[in-house]
Amino acid sequence: xxxECGCHNHSDAxxxxxxxxxxxxxTNAVEKAVNSLPGVSSSSVDLKEGTVTINxxxxxxxxxxxxxxxxxxxxxxx
Numbered sequence: 001x002x003x004e005c006g007c008h009n010h011s012d013a014x015x016x017x018x019x020x021x022x023x024x025x026x027t028n029a030v031e032k033a034v035n036s037l038p039g040v041s042s043s044s045v046d047l048k049e050g051t052v053t054i055n056x057x058x059x060x061x062x063x064x065x066x067x068x069x070x071x072x073x074x075x076x077x078x
Contacts, residue, residue, distance in 0.1 A: 017051055020074065052070070054066060
């Protein structure tokens with residue numbers, strides 16, 4: 001159990017629209033950037049849909065930090 005809030009699970013999931021991805025290199029770059037963040041347990045890019053699904057611990061990493069990692073890699077978060 002979390003000592004901060006009493007919850008049993010900090011796992012959050014979010015699907016973000018990512019603009020500018022066109023190929024497998026783009027997919028790998030976004031996943032690498034997101035997965036390198038502490039608190040991110042997994043991410044999966046859907047190139048056809050232009051989205052990334054991210055599972056993360058919101059007590060370790062904030063959504064804005066995840067978005068910034070994507071933007072810093074050269075893509076836009078919609």
